[in-house]
Amino acid sequence: MKLTTKGRYAVTAMLDLALHYGEGPITLADIAQRQGISLSYLEQLFSRLRRQSLVASVRGPGGGYSLGKEAREIFIGEVISAVDENMDTTKCHGAHNCQNNERCLTHDLWSDLSNQIYSYLNNISLQDLMDRKAVREVADRQEHGDADASLIDQVGTPAGV
């Protein structure tokens, strides 16, 4: 199982796209700034997302990216798979040759866990996330500037140690 920044960034960026649906193509520069992700790293991720038709692109001024299909038809699991390879937790990646070409003692445990994770992430769509109150609150904050960021800062990071 790999669930790292790569997969998280991809989902975050896709959700950002979904939230700005209707405003025409969104540039990666916008997403990079709003979500605090490196632009060139985003380019790498979107290259993969495009190959999976999860996003569509328009070049030139006024260009950018938009969702490849409707927000309710894009599931988190798809997005992660597109950039992150697999969510499998077995050592043998589903084959049964974990130990001396036979299945290891715990193969089924990891296999079951993988299915669990897989079905969880494949049942949540971008639309589902957009409908969540907490998500809308964060989106609003990102839209209207973080006036109170300094306040939170005092709590978040210890004073100059």
Place this chain on the structure above:
Amino acid sequence: MKLTTKGRYAVTAMLDLALHYGEGPITLADIAQRQGISLSYLEQLFSRLRRQSLVASVRGPGGGYSLGKEAREIFIGEVISAVDENMDTTKCHGAHNCQNNERCLTHDLWSDLSNQIYSYLNNISLQDLMDRKAVREVADRQEHGDADASLIDQVGTPAGV
């Protein structure tokens, strides 16, 4: 979320211990051989397992390791935590400072996923695994030598391509 060989090995080794309960202390050398894990790597893992009281040790000839408590009281999640730190999938590891000291757009998604994984792994005990037919079959195979390993080999690995 980190679920790598480290956590898998730890669970496998613990299950091996559980399966051989009643035979006195089990040496790491035995486990290493049965489960195909490097002995010195096992030593590292058991050092952590012992600190968490998941195993008890006896030194000297005839020594080895045994479970620190009953198999039905040891949960997979505990074992993984002991060697693998955390099963959290959030970027901020539970704090809410993922982005500019505030929560990122997808914080709750990863937080929920983490809880899902956590509760799954914390509801399976070593005893539960021992009760599974597939586990007992693999354990039997490991006990009585792999006479038919060559047969499986033909299926497991493609012929010299």
Place this chain on the structure above:
DNA sequence: GAAATCTTGACTATTTTAGTTGGGAAAGTA
């Protein structure tokens, strides 16, 4: 044709993984 934007591939510093190496300490056995 200049600027904005996507597109691609190669490169890289840092961290993590999955170990190895080498020493030691305790306990049993002769």
Place this chain on the structure above:
DNA sequence: TACTTTCCCAACTAAAATAGTCAAGATTTC
């Protein structure tokens, strides 16, 4: 006592993965 078996521990390391950077190019709009 000497010897062996086992656990115990810390430092080291090769290979891989992560999270990027950098440089060049292709399209499109103005």
